[in-house]
Amino acid sequence: MLRNKLILSELIKRWSLEATNRGELVIGGCNSIDLGNIYGTPLHVVNEARLRTTAYSFLETIKSRYPGKISVHYAFKCNPVPGIIKVIKGEGIKAEVMSEYELMLALKLGYSGNDIIVNGPCKTDRLITACLENNIRFINVDSLFELEKIEHICTELNKSAEVLLRINPDFVPSGMNKGSAAGSRTGSPFGMDLKGGEVNRALEKVKSLKRISFRGFHFHIGSGIHNTDDYRKALSLLKNIINDAENAGLNVDVLDIGGGLGVSDSREMTTLELLLYQAFDLLHSGRLSNKKISFAHFADSVTQGVLSIFHNKKIPELILEPGRCITGPNQLLLLKIHQVKDRKGLKKWLVADAGIGTLTMPTYYEHHEVVLCNDINRKASEKVTITGPGCFSADVVYRNKVMPEVAAGEMVAILDSGAYFTSWESSFGFPRPAIVSVIDGRHILLRERESFVHMTSLDTL
Ligand SMILES: Cc1ncc(COP(=O)(O)O)c(C=O)c1O
Structure with a gap:
């Protein structure tokens, strides 16, 4: 202790x-x-110095280990303080936002639309309009309903949009709570249900839409992931849907694996720890493991995961949306x-x-x-x-x-x-x-x- x-x-x-x-x-x-x-x-x-070094080393490590193009976007929701974002931006990291406020903040801080990715389960008409007006790089679409809504707003404004489809792969990272992990189909409403066929229906739909171009897939499986091998495992679940997209004539040029990498010295309580703590005041010591989370292991796990599902295919651009592991x-x-x-x-x-x-x-x-x-x-x-x-x-x-x-x-x-x-x-x-x-x-x-x-x-x- x-x-x-x-x-x-x-x-x-x-x-x-x-x-x-x-x-x-x-x-x-x-x-x-x-x-x-x-x-x-x-x-x-x-x-500040440690924040700068962390941001730099995340970007450089993933750049040096992934054989294709990469783009790292800091998740504003994690710590949206402008003075902190400026430091991260200074190291060459772009922006991931999920609300009209965060989008305006990114633009105010000098990001161009092309440096911004927009996520979130509650994209208002105003947010979608602002994305189109500011030529945001990708809108990550959360549902079939949202796909139609974006097409509708594009038509009204005579604009077009490039999108990634957010997949809920039904994958719970080790040690995380099934009831809340973002990649669990019962625990979170985010994304389209891979097992239930929603992603396939979205692929069909997107082909029929005139104003929306499909560019690839996105997932975000949880926050505070300690076992870096979980990324490889989660990626392996996308193999069939990538084939399905290609069979439908849609190229998967981009893969956005969200954020979620944990930090070494703090962690989420496990389901049992949380139950014992909230029900009986029994606080686990939260003892720290001597094993440090390594950006290199993370980058290797992601690279292996992508290479295994893009075997004999053109490697996609990889997008990452870290929050916690940069600022935490x-x-x-x-x-x-x-x-x-x-x-x-x-x-x-x-x-x-x-x-x-x-x-x-x-x-x-x-x-x-x-x-x-x-x-x-x-x-x-x-x-x-x-x-x-x-x-x-x-x-x-x-x-x-x-x-x-x-x-x-x-x-x-x-x-x-x-x-x-x-x-x-x-x-x-x-x-x-x-x-x-x-x-x-x-x-x-x-x-x-x-x-x-x-x-x-x-x-x-
Ligand atoms: C879509 C998306 N991307 C990235 C993140 C950042 O996650 P983290 O702070 O765990 O890296 C989140 C956090 O909830 C998210 O929802």
Whole structure:
């Protein structure tokens, strides 16, 4: 387990963090306690240099291992903060968006339509219109209904569209929950049901449409995948449909395998862990495996998967839509403990200034390491429930988390908070926090803390 006397070296190794002589957590050369005091807590802290390196190495690794053309598009939904996207864009990664807002953000940040792919199960008429007006590269079509809708809007605007068909392959990556994995036909509504024949019907349909050109297939099988071989296995399920498309006279020029690659030091709770935790407060230690997720293994698994289904055929352009594996490990969230309540022999609560009601939604279903910022060497000694500030008892960060003894006024950090934390934020009674990026001992504000004026700015008072 972490948080014993080895914690300092573990932190340095796994998260590229450091500590002062007094044991205060340092990120990107900045003392976390100083950051919390300057900007206030809660506070998102982005490790800019590490984010840049991760984005670069993802792109370069896949480029060096896949024998065909590749295009990497960052999934905005994972962490849509403009200052973060700019860093990722700077490394040559394009954009994947799923709403009118995200599309406008991508255009505002300087992406051309040709650098953008549009996804999502709820494409409004306005979103489709904006895609056509801005010459978006591909619309990934979620259903037969949507295919007809796009054709209709194209006709009205006298435009045409290039599309990929989103397939639901009914594949659940190892360790994931069947009830929610994006590639499960019972667990998610996304995409067209391969086993039920919807994809074949879509191929027939697309041939009859005048304004839509079919360019290939897309899937996204889940988020937080730890076993890279799952990509090879999921790809193997597309063999027949690729033959069917070609037999129908449709070339599969492009294969978009979505996102989903996990991060080494945080993971989704398994079905059993989630049940035990939500039903009986039994929080699994979330022990980290020593096996690191490797971009090279991921790229090899994908390459093998594609080559096996395109045997003796022209290799397609490969599109990837990573989110979590780029931003997840490169951010932490600082929280202050405002009160400690100890009902002796019953339970101890640490009342923090954020919980799942405002900021930490992923801690409901994912394991994250939580460390004491002002003394990372203090030994873990007890189980505590870290609650948020909302006046409802479900507003927790973690129940029964093993922690050192923490006092009111001290600060803790949730690690690996770069994926789906900022996207889930809400202002439940409290302003949304500031976001700061740190590099070489400098800190740069990416987003101001919401003020009370911001919070009421759209209300008629
Ligand atoms: C279609 C699509 N692509 C990419 C992603 C990004 O996934 P991840 O953050 O797990 O890489 C998602 C996430 O839900 C998605 O729905």
